[in-house]
Amino acid sequence: MTKPRRKLVEVRNLKMYFPIHAGVLRRHVGDVKAVDDVSFDIFEGETLGIVGESGCGKSTCGRAVLRLYDITDGSIKIDGVEIGSKSQSALRKLRPTMQMVFQDPQASLNPRMTVAGIIGEPMDEHTDWSKARKLERIYELMDAVGLNRNFVNRYPHSFSGGQRQRIGIARALALNPKFIICDEPIAALDVSIQAQVVNLLEELQDRLGLTYMFISHDLSMVRHIADRVAVMYLGKFIELAPRDALYAEPLHPYTQALLSAVPDPDPASEERVERIILKGDVPSPANPPQGCNFCNRCPKVMDICREIDPEFRELESGHFVACHLYNDAGQTGASRHEHTQQGEDA
Amino acid sequence: MLETSEPVLQVQGLKTLFNTRSGNLHAVNSVSFNLQAGELLGVVGESGSGKSVTMMSLIGLLPTPPAEVQAGSVMFGGQDLLKLSQRSLQNLRGRDIGFVFQDPMTSLNPVFTVGFQIMEPLRRHMGMNKSEAQARAIELLDLVGIPDARRRLKDFPHQFSGGMRQRVMIAIALACDPKVLIADEPTTALDVTIQAQILELVKELRQKLGMAIIWITHDLGVIAGIADRVMVMYGGQVVEYGPVREVFANPAHPYTRALMTTVPSVRGARAPKLNVIEGQPPILSQHPIACPFRARCPKAFDRCGRENPARYDVAPGHDAACFWDYQTGAPR
Numbered sequence: 001m002t003k004p005r006r007k008l009v010e011v012r013n014l015k016m017y018f019p020i021h022a023g024v025l026r027r028h029v030g031d032v033k034a035v036d037d038v039s040f041d042i043f044e045g046e047t048l049g050i051v052g053e054s055g056c057g058k059s060t061c062g063r064a065v066l067r068l069y070d071i072t073d074g075s076i077k078i079d080g081v082e083i084g085s086k087s088q089s090a091l092r093k094l095r096p097t098m099q100m101v102f103q104d105p106q107a108s109l110n111p112r113m114t115v116a117g118i119i120g121e122p123m124d125e126h127t128d129w130s131k132a133r134k135l136e137r138i139y140e141l142m143d144a145v146g147l148n149r150n151f152v153n154r155y156p157h158s159f160s161g162g163q164r165q166r167i168g169i170a171r172a173l174a175l176n177p178k179f180i181i182c183d184e185p186i187a188a189l190d191v192s193i194q195a196q197v198v199n200l201l202e203e204l205q206d207r208l209g210l211t212y213m214f215i216s217h218d219l220s221m222v223r224h225i226a227d228r229v230a231v232m233y234l235g236k237f238i239e240l241a242p243r244d245a246l247y248a249e250p251l252h253p254y255t256q257a258l259l260s261a262v263p264d265p266d267p268a269s270e271e272r273v274e275r276i277i278l279k280g281d282v283p284s285p286a287n288p289p290q291g292c293n294f295c296n297r298c299p300k301v302m303d304i305c306r307e308i309d310p311e312f313r314e315l316e317s318g319h320f321v322a323c324h325l326y327n328d329a330g331q332t333g334a335s336r337h338e339h340t341q342q343g344e345d346a
Numbered sequence: 347m348l349e350t351s352e353p354v355l356q357v358q359g360l361k362t363l364f365n366t367r368s369g370n371l372h373a374v375n376s377v378s379f380n381l382q383a384g385e386l387l388g389v390v391g392e393s394g395s396g397k398s399v400t401m402m403s404l405i406g407l408l409p410t411p412p413a414e415v416q417a418g419s420v421m422f423g424g425q426d427l428l429k430l431s432q433r434s435l436q437n438l439r440g441r442d443i444g445f446v447f448q449d450p451m452t453s454l455n456p457v458f459t460v461g462f463q464i465m466e467p468l469r470r471h472m473g474m475n476k477s478e479a480q481a482r483a484i485e486l487l488d489l490v491g492i493p494d495a496r497r498r499l500k501d502f503p504h505q506f507s508g509g510m511r512q513r514v515m516i517a518i519a520l521a522c523d524p525k526v527l528i529a530d531e532p533t534t535a536l537d538v539t540i541q542a543q544i545l546e547l548v549k550e551l552r553q554k555l556g557m558a559i560i561w562i563t564h565d566l567g568v569i570a571g572i573a574d575r576v577m578v579m580y581g582g583q584v585v586e587y588g589p590v591r592e593v594f595a596n597p598a599h600p601y602t603r604a605l606m607t608t609v610p611s612v613r614g615a616r617a618p619k620l621n622v623i624e625g626q627p628p629i630l631s632q633h634p635i636a637c638p639f640r641a642r643c644p645k646a647f648d649r650c651g652r653e654n655p656a657r658y659d660v661a662p663g664h665d666a667a668c669f670w671d672y673q674t675g676a677p678r
Contacts, residue, residue: 192605195621195623219538219612223610223616247612257539261539263545263567265567265594265609265611266611267570267571277539277542
């Protein structure tokens with residue numbers, strides 16, 4: 001990580017709202033703020049992990065970054081090219097650099113197409129290669145993801161979940177992308193198969209210099225694969241930090257609770273861990289609470305949290321957090337000190 | 347909490363087949379285990395390892411055909427559950443043995459209120475009248491931590507969040523004070539912070555009510571946190587069984603060992619590369635005459651392809667089904 005780091009992806013103030021229409025006239029009565037003012041960078045060759053619970057907007061964020069949606073507002077630069085405002089037809093030419101691996105390998109592969117058809121489709125769309133050249137590339141990709149070449153004419157149903165995910169990865173790699181968004185790529189797989197797919201992704205990253213945005217709800221797997229990790233809650237980034245800093249000393253109360261809630265496969269560590277049990281459920285993103293989104297569940301809530309939404313700011317180098325506990329200004333200065341002390345003890 | 351006298355549930359040599367068009371599937375093969383009063387038995391395994399089918403076979407919840415319980419005995423309260431009529435089983439389910447299933451949305455009926463669904467077992471099994479059942483239902487919702495219980499009785503399942511629905515399921519399962527609670531992946535569909543709430547609730551309820559629990563999961567972390575004993579299943583068989591601490595400290599089956607190293611930890615040391623169990627889980631259509639794990643096993647040798655290993659005692663109360671002995675580092 002000492003080499004000069006170039007920003008491959010720059011996202012600024014990304015907003016993705018889904019309108020709610022109600023009544024006979026289907027009037028616009030509000031928005032589901034699935035992604036609400038999110039800014040981050042992804043450096044070349046790194047893996048940025050995005051974690052959060054269901055409904056926090058992590059998948060929507062991933063899809064919005066690739067412009068699979070027409071975003072509400074914000075700027076997205078991939079490899080120096082602004083794509084936030086481009087039309088879908090103009091985006092089409094840029095698609096080869098950015099690809100996606102989806103969660104459900106069953107649903108994201110066309111059951112009527114053979115493996116050759118699926119992996120070859122991006123080449124049909126974006127290249128004018130000859131049939132032979134395409135087939136050669138398909139074989140090359142199958143080797144790269146560990147699929148037997150003899151299966152090239154089989155259909156997705158004759159593969160297991162892990163193998164199907166490999167087909168999905170091969171398809172994403174077909175056009176030599178620089179940036180791949182992996183949206184819960186292992187969530188549908190068994191534990192013993194998860195490790196196979198994660199190792200494959202890591203190996204491909206080393207070999208091809210890929211940059212990943214790895215979206216997952218599995219905090220332990222993200223700790224394994226990511227270089228930096230962002231935590232989302234109700235459409236916002238609440239903490240973003242290098243992996244070791246985040247897992248060793250989480251700053252935001254939500255991150256602390258989230259990490260403490262993950263069960264560890266070790267009875268001794270399970271006995272020692274002090275769980276922070278959050279009360280209640282995540283509020284609806286259509287109607288978030290006033291002030292900080294987390295204020296109604298936060299064990300360290302203060303008066304200011306119910307009034308003002310905390311700013312997402314850099315506290316230490318590379319460690320961003322959105323929480324009033326860490327605002328030096330005013331009444332909250334004292335609690336910041338006390339809080340870091342606790343963090344060090346843990 | 348371990349080593350009490352008489353087990354509440356004794357399962358011996360349970361075998362379940364599925365008759366399918368392409369032949370028989372040996373879903374559960376000679377599964378034996380005991381459940382002690384008041385203990386929590388964690389059952390771990392991947393999908394298709396037979397953990398759910400085992401528990402469904404116990405209490406006659408599998409549709410027959412295609413399923414067929416071929417052999418074995420399940421002793422509960424002095425009778426063999428496999429010999430009981432459907433009617434007697436119906437009287438038993440929900441009263442003596444409670445269930446919580448994985449997905450609380452599909453296991454609650456969307457057209458009835460939550461109150462109706464909690465009161466149903468009370469009225470059927472305990473012969474309560476409506477007002478008694480209602481009072482008990484409120485008590486139960488309180489017990490599982492649903493605020494404003496009286497008003498919530500009139501709500502429908504869709505008005506509850508996932509975690510709250512799972513609490514309702516637990517309330518229904520606890521309604522008749524069962525001796526045994528079978529929970530099949532009850533937290534898998536939930537987020538981690540909600541899972542932590544439910545696990546905390548179960549720990550608390552165990553202390554209050556003292557029932558025995560069978561907890562099915564694929565998450566070793568959950569097992570480490572709540573179970574007294576653990577049973578690891580693979581390919582329809584029990585491959586390891588023992589007290590939680592003992593099994594985690596001294597796993598004797600290569601599958602258990604591999605399982606523990608493929609899962610990254612959130613608090614422990616971070617391994618630079620994940621350990622991988624190569625290959626795929628077994629297809630259960632062959633007759634189980636050899637060890638189901640042999641094709642993926644780092645320790646496999648010729649005997650594993652010829653015989654299916656029987657469970658042997660590794661330590662008191664801890665057994666494993668394997669020909670390899672990690673203590674001597676040689677085949678047994």
